[in-house]
Amino acid sequence: MHLPRFLAIARGDEPAELVLRNGRVINVYTAEIVEADVAIADGLVVGVGQGYEGLQEIDLRGRYLCPGLIDAHVHIESSMVTPYQFARAVVPRGTTTVVCDPHEIANVAGAAGIRYMLDASEGLPLTVLVGLPSCVPATTMGTAGAELNADDLKGLADLPRVVGLAEFMNVPGLVLGFPDVLAKVEAFQGRVIDGHAPGITGKWLQAYVGAGPRSDHECTTSAEMVEKLRLGMRVFIRESTAAKNLRALLPAVTPQNSRRCAFCTDDRHPADLLDEGHLDHLIRLAVAEGLDPVTAIQMATLNVAEWFRLYDRGAIAPGLRADLVVFSDLKNFRPEMVFSSGRLVAQAGEPVGEWPLPAADESAVRGTVRVDWERVRWGIPAPDPHASRAAVRVIGVIPDQVLTEHLVEEVPVRDGEAVADAERDILKLAVIERHRGTGNVGLGFVRGLGLRQGALAGSVGHDAHNLIVAGCDDRSMETAARAVARMGGGLAAAVGEQVLATVPLPVAGLMSDQPVEVVRYQMDKLTEAARSLGSPLPDPFMTLGFLALEVIPALKLTDQGLVDVEKFAFVPLFV
Numbered sequence: 001m002h003l004p005r006f007l008a009i010a011r012g013d014e015p016a017e018l019v020l021r022n023g024r025v026i027n028v029y030t031a032e033i034v035e036a037d038v039a040i041a042d043g044l045v046v047g048v049g050q051g052y053e054g055l056q057e058i059d060l061r062g063r064y065l066c067p068g069l070i071d072a073h074v075h076i077e078s079s080m081v082t083p084y085q086f087a088r089a090v091v092p093r094g095t096t097t098v099v100c101d102p103h104e105i106a107n108v109a110g111a112a113g114i115r116y117m118l119d120a121s122e123g124l125p126l127t128v129l130v131g132l133p134s135c136v137p138a139t140t141m142g143t144a145g146a147e148l149n150a151d152d153l154k155g156l157a158d159l160p161r162v163v164g165l166a167e168f169m170n171v172p173g174l175v176l177g178f179p180d181v182l183a184k185v186e187a188f189q190g191r192v193i194d195g196h197a198p199g200i201t202g203k204w205l206q207a208y209v210g211a212g213p214r215s216d217h218e219c220t221t222s223a224e225m226v227e228k229l230r231l232g233m234r235v236f237i238r239e240s241t242a243a244k245n246l247r248a249l250l251p252a253v254t255p256q257n258s259r260r261c262a263f264c265t266d267d268r269h270p271a272d273l274l275d276e277g278h279l280d281h282l283i284r285l286a287v288a289e290g291l292d293p294v295t296a297i298q299m300a301t302l303n304v305a306e307w308f309r310l311y312d313r314g315a316i317a318p319g320l321r322a323d324l325v326v327f328s329d330l331k332n333f334r335p336e337m338v339f340s341s342g343r344l345v346a347q348a349g350e351p352v353g354e355w356p357l358p359a360a361d362e363s364a365v366r367g368t369v370r371v372d373w374e375r376v377r378w379g380i381p382a383p384d385p386h387a388s389r390a391a392v393r394v395i396g397v398i399p400d401q402v403l404t405e406h407l408v409e410e411v412p413v414r415d416g417e418a419v420a421d422a423e424r425d426i427l428k429l430a431v432i433e434r435h436r437g438t439g440n441v442g443l444g445f446v447r448g449l450g451l452r453q454g455a456l457a458g459s460v461g462h463d464a465h466n467l468i469v470a471g472c473d474d475r476s477m478e479t480a481a482r483a484v485a486r487m488g489g490g491l492a493a494a495v496g497e498q499v500l501a502t503v504p505l506p507v508a509g510l511m512s513d514q515p516v517e518v519v520r521y522q523m524d525k526l527t528e529a530a531r532s533l534g535s536p537l538p539d540p541f542m543t544l545g546f547l548a549l550e551v552i553p554a555l556k557l558t559d560q561g562l563v564d565v566e567k568f569a570f571v572p573l574f575v
Contacts, residue, residue, distance in 0.1 A: 001042035009039065009046045010318060012053075017041045018342060019054030020324070023065035028302040028315050031294050038065060040322040043341035047318055058337075060326060066297050067315050068096025068323030068340065069279040070304040071265055072236040073167065073194065073217045076117065076128070077104035077510040078267035078460075078542075080503070080523070083121035083128055084357055085516040089270070090278040091126050092346035094335035096323035098126065099308055101166035101194075103133030105365065107463050108435065108508040110136065110146030111156060112364035118161060120360035125340035127323075129308065131166030131194055132156055134184055135463070138169050141550050141570065142464040142558035145368065145435030150183035157188070163308050164192030168213045169463075169551040171197055172568045175207045185212045192308055198403065199553055201227060209233060215307060217264050218552075220245055220403065222252035229257050234307050236264040237299075239282050241272050242542040244400040246282060250289050258295050262303045269539055270520035271527075283333045293330040365508040368435065369459055369489050371467060373482070375439025376432055378474040383574050385416030391575040392418060393562060394426060395547055395555045397448025399537075402546045406555040406564065407447060408575050418574075420445070422452050422472040422534075430477060431548050432467040433559040434459060434485070434509070440559040444573055446470055446547060452534030454495030455480040458541055459509035461548040466559045468548050484509075491541050493529035501529035 016039035039052035105113035121128035137144035173181035195213030217236035305314025322342035396405030433440035455471025457480035471477035489509025
C-alpha cells in the first residue's frame with residue numbers, strides 16, 4: 001500500500017476496504033482484551049479503535065478477534081498431502097502461517113524437492129515459510145536420496161520465503177566440531193537457526209546452544225524444558241500425531257517465561273488434522289490444562305513471529321498483515337472466520353472463495369522408489385544356528401513418543417535364523433534402501449507395534465525415507481514392501497500374499513496427489529487393516545516411520561544397521 005493512502009485511511013479521512021466492528025481484540029503485546037473496531041485495506045491492518053468507516057463492514061457482535069496462528073515447526077510432508085491440500089485442512093482452523101522444514105522431501109529429492117515445496121505453496125491463503133534442511137542426510141549412518149552441504153544451502157538461502165536454517169539434528173557433529181557441520185552453522189550466522197536436541201543436557205547443551213541453534217521442539221520433560229529456557233533457547237511445545245508432549249511440558253510454562261515458549265505440530269496425519277485440528281487443538285488442550293487463554297494465543301502468534309523475525313505479522317496492529325481469526329469462546333477456541341491478508345478465506349470450518357492451485361513441476365519428485373529386489377535379503381542368520389533362541393537388541397516403542405527404548409530380548413531361532421515372536425509382540429523390522437537400488441537392508445526387531453499376524457510397510461521412514469517394514473513373517477513383509485514399491489511410494493498392510501489396504505503416496509513417496517479427505521479415508525481403511533492384524537496403536541504407521549530416525553534416542557534401525565543413538569554408533573544386533 002502506498003504510504004499516503006495508508007495514512008489517509010488511518011487518519012479516518014478515507015474509508016477502509018473492510019471494517020470488523022464490535023470485536024473484542026486480543027492484544028498480544030499487552031495481554032489485554034480490548035473492545036475495538038479493526039480497519040483493513042490492501043491486506044493490512046490500518047487502524048484498531050473506534051470511528052473507522054469501511055466500504056464493507058462486518059459486525060462481530062462482541063466476538064473475539066486474534067491474530068492468525070503461526071506454527072513454529074511443521075513438516076508438511078507428514079500430512080501426506082501437498083501444500084495446497086494441507087492449507088485446505090489448516091487454514092479453516094485458524095492457521096495462516098507455518099514455518100515448514102522440508103527435510104523429508106529434501107532427503108528424497110534434494111534441492112529440487114525444496115524448490116517443489118516453495119512452488120507448490122506459492123500464492124496460497126496460508127503463508128508457507130521455509131527453514132532450510134540442515135541435515136540431509138540426518139547422519140552418515142543412513143542412506144538418503146540426496147545430500148545438501150553448506151554451499152548447497154547457501155545457494156538456496158536467498159530464495160523468497162526462506163527464513164533460516166531448520167532443526168539442527170546432528171548434535172554430536174556440531175558439539176565435536178566436525179568441519180562440514182560447522183560450515184553449515186557458520187553459513188547462517190546472523191540468521192535464525194532452529195535446534196533439535198532431544199535429551200541433551202549439561203556441557204554438551206551449553207556447547208550446542210553457544211554454537212548457534214537457539215530453539216528446540218524436542219523437550220519431553222519439564223526439567224529439560226527449564227534447562228533449555230535458562231540457556232536462552234526458545235522452546236516449542238509439540239503435540240504431533242506420534243509425539244504428544246504438551247501435557248508434560250505445560251506445567252513448566254510460567255508468567256515469567258511464557259513469552260519464550262511457542263507451539264508446534266511437527267508431524268500430523270490427516271485424521272488428526274481433520275478431526276482434532278491444528279494449532280487450534282493445541283490452544284484448546286493448553287487452556288483445558290489451565291493455561292491462560294491470552295497466553296496460549298501469544299504462544300501461537302507473537303512469540304513465533306518474534307523468533308522468526310516476522311515483523312509483519314503475529315499481532316493486530318497498524319501496518320501488520322491482516323491475518324485474523326474470529327471466535328466466540330476463550331475457553332473453547334474454535335475459529336468461525338479466518339482472514340488472510342484481509343480476505344475472508346474460511347468460515348464455519350470450511351474454505352471460502354477461490355484458492356488458485358499453484359503450478360509446480362513434479363518431475364523431480366515422482367518415481368522415487370527404486371529397489372533392486374534381487375539383492376534384498378530377509379533372513380537373519382543366528383550366531384548359533386543350532387540354538388533354539390538368541391539374545392538380540394530390540395527397539396522398544398514408547399506410546400505417544402518418538403523416543404524408543406533399547407531392550408535386550410530373546411527371540412526364536414528356526415532353521416538357523418532369528419525370527420519374530422508375535423506372541424510376545426516382538427516383530428522383525430527391515431529398512432530397505434529405496435533411492436539408489438543398492439540392495440542395502442538393515443534388519444532388526446521391534447516391540448510395541450502389536451501385530452499378531454501380517455506386516456506393515458511404508459516409504460515414509462524418517463529421515464532418509466527408505467522403505468521400512470515390520471511384520472510377523474518374511475512372506476507378509478515382502479508382500480507389503482512390494483505393494484509400496486508398485487505404487488511409487490506409500491503405505492500398505494498385508495498378510496501372506498494378500499494386500500489388505502494401501503495409501504498411495506506417489507509424490508516423493510511421501511505425499512498423495514489426492515484431496516486430504518480422500519487420503520484420510522484411505523488412512524482410515526489402512527488403520528482398520530492394521531487393527532485387524534492386531535495393532536492397538538492409534539496410528540501405527542506414524543510410529544513405524546520414526547523407527548528409522550537415527551537422531552532420536554535410544555535405539556533405531558537404518559538401511560546400514562542398528563544404531564545406538566546415545567553412543568552415536570552402530571551396534572550388533574546379537575548380544
